[in-house]
Amino acid sequence: MADIINRILETWESLLDEPGAGSQSARYRISGSPRFGAYLAIRFDDRAPVLEFGPITPDLLKDAPLPSIKGVDSDLSYHNQELFLSLTLKQSAAIDIFLTLAARLSDDLSGVDYPITGYNVIRRVLVVWRAFFxxxxxxxxxxxxTGLAGELILATMFIDNGIEVPTVIRAWKGSERSHHDFQLPLASVEVKATIAHNIETVSISSLRQLDPTGTQKLFLAQVAVDSHDHGDQTLPHLVSDIRQRLSSFPADRLEFEEKLLESGYRDKDESNYAQRSFQVRKVRAFSVDENFPKLTYDTIPEGIVEAAYQVNLGTVALQALTFDDLMLAISSNQND
Incomplete structure (x- = not known):
């Protein structure tokens, strides 16, 4: 199965090569069924990308209007006397977000037969995606x-040490502002990346970050890196490496792209990241158990509703796990 992201990008490149001028437009079908289709189009007057869906009936929009999205205009248009919903990108700088949205909608609308089902899918996706724009x-x-690099480095290390690529991408929650950065089947891992030479202190941003409630096991993984002005291990390199590993997993590639957007990473900003390389200095982990110093909702006095604090890892240095130890621990069904 072709990577849906690459297919959408190739479709857009093909549309850019189409001849046309003035008020003309061109479009390619990207998903749907004989009764309801999704199309990626271009308007030649301003070279704006457009997503079209239909045919639909006007009562759908009346009963459940689409959410307003900054920089994206919604409208109705006719093709062969049939009504279509169109979404037009008005801010060209967001083309990468728009094409990733096209990939998400193409995937979710695959096989949809009826306009009401298709419209409900579109509306549900846009409610989530409006935040990206x-x-x-x-x-x-x-x-x-540094934080994103640390998470991607650890993700790559997980993959290199036997955890399947889709499992790692689905487990990655850091960009979703979840309590823990990785929620693997048998354990959760909170990642702390640092370029500091003193790695004995880590900052904890909330009472939930080291709360093991709801997890079989919780670990804090510290990724210490050196930051250099030149080198291969840049953010764009880390992103490209994981994309390559996802070439055989199109659905998970799409999820990865969405999580990158949530993290604030944009391909158009690559030049800002290409000169900073992250060289791994040390990776170690700690089991967040009853012996690990932490604050949680169960351990604070009544009346305190939130707290940010620092942990001195020197007090638990003898409990530190190597990365190999961590891999063994998160792969084991037995609780410590």
């Missing part, structure tokens, strides 16, 4: 780059 954020800060 509304962000004013430009590029990741230095600390955000």
């Amino acid at each position: 509304s962000s004013e954020k430009k590029v990741l800060s230095g600390s955000e780059q």
Whole structure:
């Protein structure tokens, strides 16, 4: 099965090569069924990408209007006397987000037979995706780059040590602002990446971050890296490497792209990240058990509703696990 992201990108490139001018447009079918289709189109007057869906009936929009999305106009248009819903991208800088949205909708609308079903799918997806278009954020800060690099480095290490690629991508929750960065089948892992030379102190941002409730086992993994102005291990390289590993897993590739967008990573910003390389210095982990110093909702005085704090890992240095130890621990069914 072809990678749906690559298929959408290739379709867009083909549309850009189509001859046309003025008010003309061209479109290719990307998903759907004989009764309801999804199309990627181009308007030649402004070279704007358009997603079209239909045929539909006007009462669908009246009963359940689409959410408003910054930089995306929704409208109705006719093709061969049939009514179609169209979404037109008005901010060209968001083309990568728009084409990833096209891939998500293409996947979710595959095989949809009826307009009401298709419209409900579109509306549900757009409710989630409007946040991607509304962000004013430009590029990741230095600390955000380090944090994302640490998570991608650990994801790659998991894959290299026998955990299946789809399992790792589905487990990655850091971009979703979940309590723990990886929620694997048998354990959760919270990742702390640092470029500091003193790796004895880590910052904990909430009472949930080291709360093992709901997990079989919880580990804190520290990824210490050196940051260099030149080198191969850049954020774009880490992203490209995982994309390559996902070439045989199209559904998981799409999920990875969505999580990258949620993390704030955009391909158009690659030049801002290409000069900073992350060289792994040390990876170690700690079992977050009753002996690990932490604050959780169950351990704080009544009246405190949230807290951010720091943990001195030197107090539990003898409990540190190597990465191999961590792999053994998260693969074991037996609780410690």
